[in-house]
Amino acid sequence: MHIAIIGAGITGLMSALELLEQGCSITILDQQAAGQAASWAGGGILSPMYPWRYPNAVNTLARHAKPLYQAWNQKLQPSSGIDFQIHNTGMLIFDESDFEIGLRYAEQYQDPQQQAQLLDQRQLGQINPRVDQTKFKQALYFPELANIRNPRLLKSIISYLRQHPRVIWQEHCKISQLDIQQGHVQQISSENGLSFQADQFVIATGAWSAYWSEQLGFNIPVQPVQGQMLLFKTPEHWLPSMCMHKVMYLIPRRDGHVLCGSSMRQVGFDTSPSPEIRQDIFTACLEMVPELADFPMVKQWAGLRPSSPDGIPYIGKVPHLDNLWINFGQFRNGLCMGAASGKLLAQLMLEQPTFVDPEPYNPAQRLETQALAV
Numbered sequence: 046m047h048i049a050i051i052g053a054g055i056t057g058l059m060s061a062l063e064l065l066e067q068g069c070s071i072t073i074l075d076q077q078a079a080g081q082a083a084s085w086a087g088g089g090i091l092s093p094m095y096p097w098r099y100p101n102a103v104n105t106l107a108r109h110a111k112p113l114y115q116a117w118n119q120k121l122q123p124s125s126g127i128d129f130q131i132h133n134t135g136m137l138i139f140d141e142s143d144f145e146i147g148l149r150y151a152e153q154y155q156d157p158q159q160q161a162q163l164l165d166q167r168q169l170g171q172i173n174p175r176v177d178q179t180k181f182k183q184a185l186y187f188p189e190l191a192n193i194r195n196p197r198l199l200k201s202i203i204s205y206l207r208q209h210p211r212v213i214w215q216e217h218c219k220i221s222q223l224d225i226q227q228g229h230v231q232q233i234s235s236e237n238g239l240s241f242q243a244d245q246f247v248i249a250t251g252a253w254s255a256y257w258s259e260q261l262g263f264n265i266p267v268q269p270v271q272g273q274m275l276l277f278k279t280p281e282h283w284l285p286s287m288c289m290h291k292v293m294y295l296i297p298r299r300d301g302h303v304l305c306g307s308s309m310r311q312v313g314f315d316t317s318p319s320p321e322i323r324q325d326i327f328t329a330c331l332e333m334v335p336e337l338a339d340f341p342m343v344k345q346w347a348g349l350r351p352s353s354p355d356g357i358p359y360i361g362k363v364p365h366l367d368n369l370w371i372n373f374g375q376f377r378n379g380l381c382m383g384a385a386s387g388k389l390l391a392q393l394m395l396e397q398p399t400f401v402d403p404e405p406y407n408p409a410q411r412l413e414t415q416a417l418a419v
Contacts (some may be wrong), residue, residue, distance in 0.1 A: 049243035053079035057249035059387030070211040076219035080199035086348025089195040102357045102405035106385040113384035127201035130194040137184040139290040158189045173286045252349040254373040269349040274306040276344040293329035305330040360406035
């Protein structure tokens with residue numbers, strides 16, 4: 046089976062990997078270079094932030110992130126020569142209003158990765174002596190949580206796929222038209238007049254997915270939400286754990302880089318960092334770890350998350366079309382759901398038993414079918 050995937054972010058790339066494993070041939074198309082949008086820009090925490098604040102359908106997919114990425118890292122690394130750097134740092138959460146529900150969450154949902162303990166000031170100092178203990182006397186500690194170095198993850202996947210004999214690449218190729226006849230996509234066409242045929246088609250276009258609403262005849266409520274990040278360089282292993290407070294986070298990498306984020310702004314497709322947001326992130330992160338101010342900020346950037354009304358992605362066949370599938374709308378959790386989203390889509394496309402109940406993600410049940418004005 047030949048499958049064309051529109052979109053080469055983490056969702057499209059993981060879908061490609063899963064389908065390749067099942068013997069399919071893949072054409073990957075993207076309007077820019079592969080892996081350059083939100084997938085690259087995020088922090089790579091392998092868990093939703095405050096999972097109890099999200100619908101169960103989000104956490105169900107996210108729960109599989111760490112083991113799936115560990116398995117893919119072992120498979121791809123001999124070919125790509127790149128380690129994903131899955132970093133088991135654990136996470137400290139300082140939001141006192143979340144302590145009680147956070148302590149109960151793992152038991153309630155049978156999720157060992159979310160096991161937590163409430164630390165007193167002495168224990169907090171042992172786990173992470175960089176934290177400002179004049180401000181924070183307690184913390185909720187999740188020892189099993191990890192982060193993945195998403196730029197390395199993307200480079201490894203792309204390297205592997207570029208070497209694969211059953212993969213065709215079409216980057217800087219913006220697909221603008223679906224040729225639909227009698228409930229079947231005959232071909233897709235780019236802005237510069239190129240056409241591509243396949244047996245099945247997948248739309249994995251992230252924050253740009255609402256573009257397809259008019260051609261498909263129903264509303265796709267996915268919009269870009271900008272998130273801004275800062276990057277500091279400290280000595281190796283300087284910050285021993287991830288930290289979070291009031292939705293702001295610090296993520297240590299193995300080589301001493303520390304990611305600081307993140308914001309949420311609705312500014313369309315603008316990825317320009319804001320000086321005001323930069324200062325907000327900087328101030329919030331220094332509240333957790335004041336010594337971070339002693340180290341250079343080496344980079345700042347912003348990416349576009351594909352927001353959906355409830356954060357639950359749309360994964361499955363497009364209503365009324367027999368060979369068009371979608372996989373988008375992961376919002377803030379695209380990376381930690383990416384491996385599982387790709388696996389679920391592949392199982393649905395190939396009519397295999399699914400590892401999770403697919404109904405919460407079913408586009409036919411969730412997208413409002415309506416005639417759209419031309």
